Amino acid sequence: MPPSKNDNKLYSVEKTTFWFAIASVGLLVTLLLMLFQDHDREWKYYQREFVKLEREKTQEKLDEIIKNVNMEQLQRLKEELKEANFDFKQKQDQYNQLVKEKESIQLPLISAKNRYQDLKQYYDSYKFFFEEDNEAGEQKEAKAYQEKLEKTAVSLETAKEEMERLEKKQEDIDQAIRDLEAEQKTLTDKISAKLRDQERYQKKLEKLKPSVVKELLNAPMLDFMVPTLQIQQIVLEDLNDDFFFAKSNKIDRCTTCHLAIDQEGFEDAPQPFRTHPSLDLFLASNSPHPLEKIGCTVCHSGSGQSLSFTWAAHTPRDEVQAEEWKKEYHWHELEKWEAKMLPLQFTEASCTKCHQGVVDIPEAPKINHGRQLAREFGCFACHTVKGFSAEGGSASGGEGAWKVGPSLLNVKSKVDSDWMIRWLQAPKKFRASTRMPSVFHLENTSDQESKTLSNAGIKGISRYLMIHSGEVPLQSPPPKGNPETGQALIKEIGCLGCHSAEGVHVNDRGPELTGLGSKVSADWLYTWLKDPKHYSPETPMPNLRLSNQQAADITAYLLQDRNEAFESTGIPEVKEADVDQLAMSFLIGRMRESEAEETLSAMDADAKLQFVGKEMINRQGCFGCHDIQGFENAKRIGTELTKEGQKEITKLDFGFVEIPHSRQAWFFQKLKHPRSYDKGRVKPYQDKLRMPDFGLTDEQAEALTTFLLSLRTEDIPLEMQRQLNLDEQAIEAGRFLVNKYNCQGCHTLDGVEGRVRSLFEDLGNAPPVLDGEGAKVQEDWLFEFLHAPSTIRPWLKYHMPGFGLSEDELNALIQYFALLEHQKVSFAPSDISTDQDILTAGRQLFMQFKCIQCHQSAESPGLTASFLAPDLVISKDRLKPQWVVEWLKEPQRLQEGTMMPTFFADGTTPIADVLDGDWIKQIHALRDYMWQLTEEQAEAIKSANLAAKTN
Amino acid sequence: MKKLILSLIALLVTSSAYANGISGTVQFKGTAPAPEPLSMSADPTCAAAHSEPVYSQSVIVNDNGTLRNVFVYVKEGLEGKTFETPKESIEFDQKGCMYTPHVVGAQVGQKIQIMNSDNTLHNVHSLAEKSKQFNLGMPIQGMKLFKQFDSPEIMVKMKCDVHPWMSAYIGVLPHPYFSVTDNQGNFSIESIPAGDYVIEAWHETYGTQTQSVSVAEGEQIKVSFEFGV
Incomplete structure (x- = not known):
């Protein structure tokens, strides 16, 4: 039934057709757009660009080769070849003749060969039958065969001669032909040898040339076959990506754009085509981190499977680069993406994924520096980090460990309360290089009210410490010290092995020896120098075995240096009301206000002062670095940092500080300006941020940020980690002690030059080099020597100090020295001839x-x-x-x-x-x-x- | 004919007499520092070897006001030329706990015969920076050892660790054009090819000085240096 307008239908056919047509066209356009979008990919652009670059490089190389070819020589060879060709033409007839002759003997030669083969068969069979019959005693048959045999032998001989004659003739002709061609051939070989490299590069260039075929192969719909532009990927079979419920092999597609990352020769190429900066350490197949085994994202992080600049989670090194990237690559921050690439300056944070249990990671200066700083500044005194003990060490902290700051158990014998108050106000005003951080009067506590409360707290701390301090008997220097001798002794006896002094900064393990005249008494310093452990049994300061006179001289010299500006700093006045206000702020945190007021009114002025002091110590965690009475079992006050490197960004409070929302930016800001996140916040005094200011340089803060970023738990299979064998573990235990006791401050050892050695003109007077010590000295002697040093080189002014090492430490060190030299540790006595x-x-x-x-x-x-x-x-x-x-x-x-x-x-x-x-x-x-x-x-x-x- | 031969001989004689060379003296300016006496009491053998007081050799001003032990050599102008290594060795003796000579020159690869004429232990310790260092113990009187330097160096210091006052300097050069001032302050560099040169005078206490000279065929150049405070 034909359609009709009048048909009683629920829809109009025309309209339907019309809309159907529009929909089809729309769908077609969409399809084409889809195809186009699928085809037009960022990485293809880079691959095309790379082909261009490679072509340029090949052309450059080719030009260079051509330039280096000795044109004169080549020209001469070519001319010679021309001449040879001409000569050859002259002899063309002769050549043709030879070829003809060669052809003409082919047939006779073949028939001669056949005839010989024929006869040989007959001869062999007659011989067989003759032998059979002869053996069987069939005389008659045997005789018949013998005759045949003899007759055939004659014709066989003739056939052989004919064949050999023809063979010889053919050989002669061949030789003659070769002789004719010889000159030409040698010349051609010589020329092609000269042009071999050139041809190789020409061929390569040819391959790189654009062509219609290539365009076709890369065309949409056809590119499923063998496109020349392809995604490159490395499947890492021993490493996994964790997608929460499933694990799959790690896949890195970075080389799709970074096409020359493992090739030499692209060191100056523009990104993404530049060669990796250290191929001998990374990527090369004979390096410790081969590309096909380690890949890229294990170290750099980021999204290895993504193929666009933004989605690979590239992270700029700073704001300037971020702006550049926005312009150039339409880059934007992936806010929800966790595994962003590490900015290049922090890449070393990844080393610890596989390199654990070592004091220093080879070739990773920044993370090593960061970890060393964390130990020296006492980060672990407030923050728990699993694997690092509070007492300035790593997992193997062990006994004999010490806190980062000096013990305050007997502080009354050392300094007075005024010094302490001035010191707490601003430690760096006494000694610019001190590692004691500034705790008070920082950017969030510099308003008048905070200052008043801080001053009350400082006074309280000083009061508390003085009351809760023991006292040690001090000796007076019996002889009068000579400061000049003392000055010489500082340089000669070994102080510079740990301390900076006299403008010499080769070591800064101990405090710089300045301003002591404004700090301690002669009796204290003399007693300390004679035996540091008398004042503080836990001190890292070793005993330098000084004579009374030496100790007196050094005391006299060091006390000459005073810090007058520091001494004339006023002591801030603290009113009782201020103390009350501070005390109340502590009390209301744990009881009702009315109870707090009651508690406070029950205390006299001194008790209040001691109370705020104790609370302030508790709040600031002073006991983390210093031994303080009453805080023996106090818990660390800081956030645990064990997994800080993977903390969600949303858990970091950026406050009103305008910095990029990234972990590294937050850490860096926190380290440089620890109180800045309080900016613009309204907080009571007791709730303000309390991390002190260490006065870190940018370089230090960056190293520490690297360390913080390294604090992650990562699922790297054991066999992919750098595992230490037992000997290596023992060596690392030794290295830990060598670092702890600063052996390399004086001695050259384990690849590090003794730091004081640069001060000696005559190295005969410098502390001895300990390279090879394990092969040199007997283990039981070394044990005794380290336990209680004795004089071996009486002419050396430097004193080997006694460190009071524990037996475990002694044994660890002996193992270390022996293993470094591949020696077996043996305490057996030596066996020597007595003839x-x-x-x-x-x-x-x-x-x-x-x-x-x-x-x-x-x-x-x-x-x-x-x-x-x-x-x-x-x-x-x-x-x-x-x-x-x-x-x-x-x-x-x-x-x-x-x-x-x-x-x-x-x-x-x-x-x-x-x-x-x-x-x-x-x-x-x-x-x-x-x-x-x-x-x-x-x-x-x-x-x-x-x-x-x-x- | 006879005449010709005679004149030829005459020419030869004169040209060898007036061969190209550089010579001169090194003057000392100012007052000579008082000689520094050496105490050899640490080793009785050394002390016994001297009946008169011994003085340090670091500055010796001759009676005629010239400076002894200045090493004068061609520093520039011989580049690219090679010279044969002499077969004869340089003598370097330890006598009376002093090095004789105190300053001496040697060509690269030339043998240096090191002797110990004393009945005590000497060690001869070369502090060469460009050649391999050596430190040889010489405990026996009359013993001899041979050593050489493989690279040019101005100057290689030699010392004895047993007798700290002992020191000497050896100038090592790739050519034979060097000289040391004598007790008249004279030096003489002979048979040098004609050309333009920079010559340098080196003294252990007073440092170095250079001069540019031009030597024409058959010419004897006179050069003088002046050191002092």
Whole structure:
């Protein structure tokens, strides 16, 4: 039935058709737009750009190669080739003739070969039958075959000759042809050798050229086959991405745009095509972090599967870069995205994902610096971070650990309350370099009311500490000290191994030695120098074994330096009402106001002062860094930071501070301006932010931010982490102690130059180098020495101090020294020859080499102190026998710059008549003799020597 | 013919007599510092070797007001030329607990014969910065060792760690054009090819001075330096 207008339908056909047409067109357009959008992808643009860049680079390389080709030589070769070609043309007839001849003998040669093969078959079969019959005794048949055999043999011989003649002829012709072509061929080879690289690059260039075929292959709808533009991805089989309920292999597609990241030669290319800055450490297949195993986002974070600049979660290094990116890449911050890329300056925060249990991570200076700062500034005294103990250490804190600040248990014996009040007002005014942070009068407490309350608190703290302080008996310096000698001693005896002083800043482990005259008494300083543990059993300050006179001299010198500006600072007046107000603010936090008033009125003025002092100490957490009576079991006051690096941004209070909403920005701001997030907030005094101001530099704050960003728990499979074996763990335990006791402040050890060594003109006077110590000294000697140091080098003015190491620490250090040198720790005594003849020879050599001239015990008269060498009588208890042998062979090899000369230059000995002039035997004899050398023998040899000389 | 031969001989004689060279003296300006006496009492052998007082060699002003032990050498102008290493060795002795000579020059690779003429232990410790250092013990009187320097260096300091007052300097050069001022303050660099040179005079206490000279064929150049306070 044809459609009709009059049909009684619920819809109009025309209208439907019309709208259907519009919908189809609309759908088609949408489809095309979809196709276009799907096709037009950011990464394809970069891949096209990269092809261009690669083409440019190849062209450059090609041009360079062409430039370097010796054109003259090439031209000459080409001309020679031309000539050769011309010559060849001349001989064309001859050549043609040869070719023809070669062709003409082909047929006869083949038939000759066939004939020979034929006859050979007949010959072989006749031979077989003859042998069979002959053996079977069938004489008649045998004879018949023999005849045939002989007859065939003759024709076979003829056929062979003919075949060989023709073969020879063919070979001759071939040779003649080769001779004719020879010159041409050598020249062609030479030319192509010169052009080989050029051709290679030309081919590459050819491949990179745009073409219609490529365009077609990359065209929409067709690009499913073999497009030249492709997404690149690395599937990391040993690493996972956690999608909360499912884990999948980590996939990094960064190389889709960063196309030359692992290729040399793109160091100056524009991003995203630049080569990674340290290929020997990362990405290269022979580096410790190969691209195909580690990928990109494990270190850099970000969204590895995303293919657009913004969605890969690139993070700018600063505001300026953010602006650039907005313009260039239409970048915007992904607010809801958690795994954003780390800005480049913080990338080292990722190292700790796999590198754990080490004091320092190799090649990661920023995170190492950050962790060291966190230890030194005592971050762990207020903030719990699992893996780092409060007492300035890492997981292996152990016994003998100390707090970051000095103990205040006996503070009354050291300073007075006025000094303490001035100090708390502004510690940096007393000593600019102090690590004690400023606690009061900061940006959120600088209004008049806060200042008044702070001053009341400071007075209270000082009162509380004075009341709750023990007292230690002090000794007076018995002799009068000489400041000039003291000044020299500071430089000579070892103070600079930990302290800055005299404008020398090679070490800053202990406080800078300034202004002491404004702080402590002569008695306290003298007593302290003589035995630091007398005042504070937990102090890290070691005992320098000073004589009374030395201690007196140093005391006299250090007390000369006063900080007059500090001394003349006024002590702020504190009214009782201020104390009351502060006390009330503490009390109402825990009881009703009426009860608080009652409690307060029950206290007298001094009790109030002590009360606010105690509360203030409690509030500021002073006990985290200092030992204070009454706070033995107090809990750390700061936020736990164990997972701070993955804290949700929404949990960070940015207040009214205008900074980017990122963790790193928040941390940096908090570290630099700890109270700034109170800006614009209305808060009572007791609720204000209380983190003190450490006066960090930008560089320090950045290192610490890196450390904070590293505090994450990450699910990295164990086999992908850098795991330490038992020996490595023991070495790290040793490194922890070496850092704790600042051994490298004086000694060169474990790849670090002793920090005081730069101060010495004559390194013979510097503290000894400890590289190789584990191979050099016996373990039980080292144990004893570290336990209670004794003098080995009497001429050294630097004193090895006694650190009061625990037995565990001693054993850990001994293991460490031994393992660094791949030695087995052994406390067994050494085994040495006692053959009388050897010992006699040893004694003779010992005399003739005049060992005693330098190696003598302390009191000997004679040479200038700085030219002496260790007493050899103690060698048997101190040195490893095998080390002595190696040392005598060539001291310079074991310790560059040593004053010990080589006596056996180039494997020869100047003494020919002992032990057959065999230098190795002589060295062993010397060593064996030393092993039974006694004090008396040494003295006897010395006086014999002296007598011989004076006569 | 005879005449020709004779004149040729005459020419040869004169040209060898007037071969190219640079010579001169190093004057000392001002008052000579008082000689610094050395105490050798630390080692009786050393003390016994001297009947008269011994003085430090770091500044020696000659009686005629000239300076001894100045090392004068061609610093620039010989670049790109190579010179044969002499076969004969330089003698370097430890005698009476002093180094003799105190300042000496050697060519790169030239053997230096180090002797100990004393009946005591010496160690000869080279503080070379450009060649491999050595530190040799020489406990036996009369013993000899041979060493050489592999790279040019102005100057290599030698010291004895047993006797701290002992020191000497060796100038190591890739060519033979150097000299040390004697007890008349004279130096003489002989048979140098004609050309333009920079010559330098080095003294352990007073530092260095340079002068540019131009040596023509057959010319003897006179150069004088002046050191002092």
